[in-house]
Each structure stands twice: as structure tokens, then as C-alpha cells.
Amino acid sequence: MADIVMKGVSRDYGHGIYGVRDADLEIRDGEFMCFLGPSGCGKSTTLRMIAGLEDITSGSLSIGGRDMTHTRPRDRNIAVVFQTYALYPHMSVRDNIGFGMKMRGVGRRERDARIVAAADKLGLTKYLDRKPAALSGGQRQRVALGRAMVREPDVFLMDEPLSNLDATLRAEMRLELVRLHREHGKTTVFVTHDQVEAMTMGDRICILRDGHIMQVGRPLEVYDNPVNIFVARFLSSPPMNILPATLAEGRINTEIASFDLAAAQKQAYAAARNRPLTLGVRAEDFYAEPGIGRVAVRGRLQVIEALGAENILFLDIEGQQIAARVDRRFLPETGADVVLHLDTAAIHLFDAETETAFARPDPESLRA
Amino acid sequence: MSRASLLRHAALVAICLVVALPIFWLLRTSLVPPELSYDPRIWPEFSTENYRTLFAGNGFGRNYLNSIIVALGSVLLATPLAALTGYAFARFRTGGKAARFAVLATQMLPPVALALPTFMIYRELGLTNSLTGLVIVYAVVNLPFLTWILMGFFEGIPADLEEAAITDGATNWQAFLLVVLPVARPGIAAAVVLGFILAWNEFLFALILSGPSTATVPVALAALQTSNGVEIGKVAAGVALAIVPLMVVSRFIQKYLVRGLSFGGVS
Numbered sequence: 001m002a003d004i005v006m007k008g009v010s011r012d013y014g015h016g017i018y019g020v021r022d023a024d025l026e027i028r029d030g031e032f033m034c035f036l037g038p039s040g041c042g043k044s045t046t047l048r049m050i051a052g053l054e055d056i057t058s059g060s061l062s063i064g065g066r067d068m069t070h071t072r073p074r075d076r077n078i079a080v081v082f083q084t085y086a087l088y089p090h091m092s093v094r095d096n097i098g099f100g101m102k103m104r105g106v107g108r109r110e111r112d113a114r115i116v117a118a119a120d121k122l123g124l125t126k127y128l129d130r131k132p133a134a135l136s137g138g139q140r141q142r143v144a145l146g147r148a149m150v151r152e153p154d155v156f157l158m159d160e161p162l163s164n165l166d167a168t169l170r171a172e173m174r175l176e177l178v179r180l181h182r183e184h185g186k187t188t189v190f191v192t193h194d195q196v197e198a199m200t201m202g203d204r205i206c207i208l209r210d211g212h213i214m215q216v217g218r219p220l221e222v223y224d225n226p227v228n229i230f231v232a233r234f235l236s237s238p239p240m241n242i243l244p245a246t247l248a249e250g251r252i253n254t255e256i257a258s259f260d261l262a263a264a265q266k267q268a269y270a271a272a273r274n275r276p277l278t279l280g281v282r283a284e285d286f287y288a289e290p291g292i293g294r295v296a297v298r299g300r301l302q303v304i305e306a307l308g309a310e311n312i313l314f315l316d317i318e319g320q321q322i323a324a325r326v327d328r329r330f331l332p333e334t335g336a337d338v339v340l341h342l343d344t345a346a347i348h349l350f351d352a353e354t355e356t357a358f359a360r361p362d363p364e365s366l367r368a
Numbered sequence: 369m370s371r372a373s374l375l376r377h378a379a380l381v382a383i384c385l386v387v388a389l390p391i392f393w394l395l396r397t398s399l400v401p402p403e404l405s406y407d408p409r410i411w412p413e414f415s416t417e418n419y420r421t422l423f424a425g426n427g428f429g430r431n432y433l434n435s436i437i438v439a440l441g442s443v444l445l446a447t448p449l450a451a452l453t454g455y456a457f458a459r460f461r462t463g464g465k466a467a468r469f470a471v472l473a474t475q476m477l478p479p480v481a482l483a484l485p486t487f488m489i490y491r492e493l494g495l496t497n498s499l500t501g502l503v504i505v506y507a508v509v510n511l512p513f514l515t516w517i518l519m520g521f522f523e524g525i526p527a528d529l530e531e532a533a534i535t536d537g538a539t540n541w542q543a544f545l546l547v548v549l550p551v552a553r554p555g556i557a558a559a560v561v562l563g564f565i566l567a568w569n570e571f572l573f574a575l576i577l578s579g580p581s582t583a584t585v586p587v588a589l590a591a592l593q594t595s596n597g598v599e600i601g602k603v604a605a606g607v608a609l610a611i612v613p614l615m616v617v618s619r620f621i622q623k624y625l626v627r628g629l630s631f632g633g634v635s
């Protein structure tokens with residue numbers, strides 16, 4: 001059992017600067033939890049507090065039911081994979097991987113056996129006697145992983161471990177990390193600023209902003225029901241389009257289109273009536289073809305990014321900048337007038353002032 | 369060879385001559401009979417008399433040994449202390465900029481200001497005319513400088529490394545000894561060499577605190593400027609010998625020294 005429970009945890013750097021503030025979070029035993037957020041939002045600070053590398057200035061932390069708020073890192077039985085890998089440059093791969101076991105007094109025989117097994121699993125057997133300087137980035141990354149795994153810790157803490165790899169290798173390691181996690185089943189906290197990593201790897205994701213936890217949940221759950229504009233925009237690429245809007249008599253009015261809500265939406269958004277709103281529409285909720293529940297919008301194409309599998313259109317619609325992700329076969333000329341069709345069932349509504357979301361209707365009720 | 373490169377080489381040769389000439393003349397003066405020291409001819413006659421009388425008559429061997437003991441001893445005493453202090457300054461909350469500046473500020477005192485009080489303290493303690501006394505005073509005087517150098521070095525080592533060691537189960541001491549120190553080896557080597565050279569060349573403290581049996585090389589050489597004139601042949605011989613350890617040490621450690629002073633870290 002190694003669940004992690006944080007209660008009101010803060011890291012105060014003094015002078016009113018907080019790395020993290022009042023964080024309440026429960027990470028379940030065996031869970032793969034992703035911390036996601038832009039640079040400087042407090043992901044590393046939170047991870048480092050769990051590791052014991054950063055003081056917790058208020059609040060409490062427990063790991064596996066034991067209070068560890070002020071426990072030394074070496075007594076937490078956690079393993080950290082650093083963004084820079086932090087391999088010991090003067091030691092061979094073998095000694096790097098074995099260092100933790102040596103410190104914990106594991107006998108030479110068992111140490112060697114475990115090093116060999118880990119190296120085998122990570123494809124490092126050939127490199128055991130090399131120094132880190134003589135390894136490629138990907139290999140160093142694997143050594144850092146091996147060093148963490150071989151100790152069989154209760155918890156893995158990884159701070160942007162893939163951010164120094166090239167795109168292909170990163171995609172590979174993503175799968176590999178998930179596979180390894182499935183094998184060892186240990187609680188894992190994975191920090192990233194890349195929403196694709198978080199969405200694809202996490203059992204759950206925790207989104208942070210300016211030292212505050214915004215939302216915690218399963219990736220698709222959060223994607224479909226972001227609690228505020230920040231989360232909504234951060235989780236989609238290109239970021240969710242937002243526009244000023246109002247809701248009156250069951251009808252949404254915006255610069256780019258006006259349309260009637262479905263019955264279930266009217267009910268769900270009752271509280272949003274007659275106040276300043278922000279409408280959110282994801283790029284993929286625009287279509288080239290008309291359809292049921294879609295409303296036409298018309299604008300001038302400014303830029304098109306043909307990605308191969310799909311096209312991203314950047315349009316000016318009534319002075320609003322809109323990004324749309326459409327089928328690859330829809331390939332208009334730059335500067336052309338384009339008609340797109342917005343799926344009104346997929347919209348998000350936010351309070352324009354607080355930027356918090358109005359709860360969306362159950363998707364089932366919309367389909368009916 | 370092109371004209372330009374010919375010119376460049378000519379310039380380099382000229383510079384080398386300017387640098388090498390005094391050293392050559394030093395060797396030449398030491399290896400001619402004393403009465404020909406000031407002879408204008410390049411090498412009128414070969415003789416080792418200066419060296420022989422320097423050792424036999426003046427007991428230069430003793431001075432040489434003293435210098436080695438004092439320089440090595442002080443550097444062996446000061447470097448570990450400087451490593452610990454520099455590490456503390458680099459990694460922990462230790463008084464911030466003010467304390468760092470204080471370390472450096474000690475270097476701005478003229479040595480004379482310390483030499484006389486030290487002499488008086490040493491007289492009370494009975495440490496004058498002893499090698500131990502010199503070892504201690506050199507270690508103390510060089511400590512701030514070595515601390516400063518090593519601090520820069522430790523700051524260049526990513527803190528990740530120690531954090532990795534600590535989460536791997538190492539104590540702070542183990543992280544320092546098993547990870548930080550080995551990684552800082554070029555810096556330590558640079559500090560050792562500089563500390564050795566500083567102690568080897570030191571004159572003022574040695575003059576005031578040493579006695580006949582504990583005089584170091586610089587003191588012994590100064591003593592050759594007698595009331596009967598300067599014994600330039602012997603001085604030349606002594607200086608030539610005094611240069612040897614410096615050449616050996618810096619040659620041996622050149623790659624470390626360059627890395628140590630220029631990069632100040634690992635990448």
C-alpha cells in the first residue's frame with residue numbers, strides 16, 4: 001500500500017512567493033498520476049515535496065498511511081527520475097544502477113543479479129561498463145529509469161523525464177513507461193507540461209496553475225468536463241476557442257453564430273441565463289459538412305496547417321480568431337471564404353467573470 | 369608556408385624568446401663558475417660549483433625539504449577544510465552574500481597586518497621556528513582563497529546529483545563523499561596546485577616565523593644577499609631548483625587546472 005495523501009500542503013518561499021499553495025490531493029495506491037500544467041505552475045515543487053527534497057511549510061503529507069511531512073527523503077522509500085537524469089558522471093552504468101542498493105546495504109551478489117535483470121529489461125546490457133558521458137540521451141534516460149526501478153521503491157516520482165528526448169523516442173518511451181507501470185504496479189507520479197503525455201499515460205491527471213490545483217480526474221473526464229477556461233484551453237491543442245456569448249430564451253448568441261440549445265442543455269445551463277458568458281468550442285468540433293445539431297459559421301481563412309492526417313484552419317470569423325480541426329480532404333485556399341459547421345452539442349459554457357464552467361448536460365441526454 | 373603564417377611564427381618565436389630568455393640566463397648563471405656569473409659571454413665554462421656549495425656550504429637541502437613539508441602539509445590541511453566550507457557556502461543557507469564577501473575580504477588585508485600578531489601569538493605558544501607553525505599559518509592564510517575556488521566549483525555541480533544520491537538512500541555525508549567530491553575532482557586538483565604554489569612561494573611569514581633550522585627556500589635565497597654582496601651564482605642555482613616542483617606539479621595537473629579554472633563544473 002502506497003497511497004499518497006496531501007492535505008493543505010504549501011511551499012512558502014518567503015516574500016509572499018508560493019511554489020504550491022493549499023494543495024489537497026489523494027493519489028491512490030498503484031495509480032499513474034500525471035501532474036500537468038505550464039512551466040512555473042508548481043509541478044516540480046509538488047513532486048519534490050512528495051520526495052522530501054523540498055520542505056513542506058504547512059499542511060501534511062502521508063505515504064502509505066504513514067505521516068511523512070518531515071521525513072528525510074532516504075526514509076520515504078521513493079525513487080526519483082530527474083529531468084536531467086542526474087546520473088553520477090564518474091560511475092559506470094552498473095554502479096549508477098547499483099548505487100541505491102549499495103546505500104541500502106543490499107549484498108553484492110543480489111545487487112549484481114538485480115542490476116543485470118534491470119539492464120536486460122531496459123536493453124542496457126551492452127552498456128553496463130560505460131560511463132554516462134558515452135551514452136545517447138535515450139540510453140541515459142533508461143539508466144535513470146533502471147536506477148529507480150531496481151530499488152523496488154513504493155513510489156516512483158518522475159519530473160518531466162521525457163522532455164529531453166526527440167519526438168520519436170519520446171513516443172516510444174511513453175508506451176514503455178506505461179508498460180513498465182503495468183508490470184510493477186507501483187504508485188507513480190509523472191510530471192509533464194505536455195498534454196498528450198498526460199492524456200495518454202495518466203490513470204488520472206492533476207492540472208495545476210500558479211501553485212493551485214485546478215482539477216483532478218480521469219483524462220477524458222477532465223477533457224469533457226473542464227472546470228474552467230484554463231483547464232479547457234490547456235487540455236486541447238490548438239487551445240479551445242473562446243468567445244463572448246449570452247444565453248437568452250434558450251438561445252446562445254455570439255459574434256460568430258446564434259443557435260438554439262437542445263432541451264437537456266437548456267435545463268443544464270439554466271443558471272447561465274442573462275449574464276455575461278464565455279462560449280468554448282474545441283477545434284475538432286467544427287466540421288466541413290453540415291449535420292444534425294450543427295450550425296454554419298462563415299469566415300476568412302488566414303492560415304492552414306496541413307498535418308497530413310488532418311488540417312488545422314485558422315479563421316477570422318466576424319473579428320474572432322477561430323481554430324478548427326477538419327478532415328484532411330477539406331483544403332481551401334488561404335484567403336478564401338470558408339463555411340464551417342459547429343457542433344452545438346459539444347459546446348462549453350463558462351461564467352465570463354469567474355471563468356468557471358457551467359456543468360454540462362449528460363452526453364446521453366443530448367443524443368436522445 | 370605563406371607570408372602571413374611566416375610572420376605569425378616569427379612573432380611567436382620572438383615572444384617565446386622574451387619569456388624563455390630570463391630562465392635560460394638563470395640556468396646559465398647557475399651552471400658557470402661563480403666568478404664568471406657576470407661574464408658577458410653566453411656560456412664561458414661549465415661548472416656545478418654553485419650547486420655544490422649551495423648544498424654543502426649553505427645546507428640548502430634542509431631548506432628544500434622544509435619547503436616541501438610546509439607546502440604539502442598546509443595544502444593537505446587546508447584543502448579538506450576548504451572543500452567543506454566551500455560546499456557549505458555553495459549549497460546551504462550560510463549567511464548569504466555578506467558571509468561570502470567576508471571570506472574574500474580577508475584576502476584584502478596586507479599580509480604584514482597578520483604577520484606580526486601571528487608572531488606574537490606564536491611566541492606565546494612556542495610555535496616560532498617550527499615547521500608545524502608554518503604549516504598551520506599557511507593553511508589558515510590560504511583557506512579563504514581555496515574556499516572561494518572550491519565554492520565556485522561546487523556551485524557548478526547540479527544539485528540534482530546530490531538529490532539523486534539522497535533519494536537513493538545516501539546520507540548527506542555519503543552524497544558529499546561518494547558523489548560530489550569525485551565529480552569535483554578537477555576543482556580539488558586545481559585548489560591543491562594553487563595552494564601548493566602559494567605556500568611554496570610565500571616569503572613574509574616564513575621570514576618572520578622560521579628560524580635557522582626551519583627556513584624555507586625563499587628565506588634561504590634571500591639570505592644569500594649578504595653584506596659581502598649578492599651571491600648571484602648560488603641564488604641562480606637555488607631559484608632553478610625552486611622552479612622544478614612548480615613545473616612538475618603544473619605539468620602533471622595541467623589538464624585539471626585548465627578545466628578547473630575555466631569551466632568550474634561538469635556538463
Ligand SMILES: Nc1ncnc2c1ncn2[C@@H]1O[C@H](COP(=O)(O)OP(=O)(O)O)[C@@H](O)[C@H]1O
Pocket residue numbers: 013017018019020037038039040041042043044045046
Ligand atoms: N527556490 C525558490 N525560490 C523562490 N521561488 C521558487 C523557488 N523554486 C521555485 N520557485 C517558484 O515556484 C514556482 C513553481 O516552480 P516549479 O514547481 O519549479 O514549476 P514547474 O511547474 O515548472 O515545475 C515558480 O513560480 C518558481 O519561480
Ligand SMILES: [Mg+2]
Pocket residue numbers: 040043044045159
Ligand atoms: Mg519543473
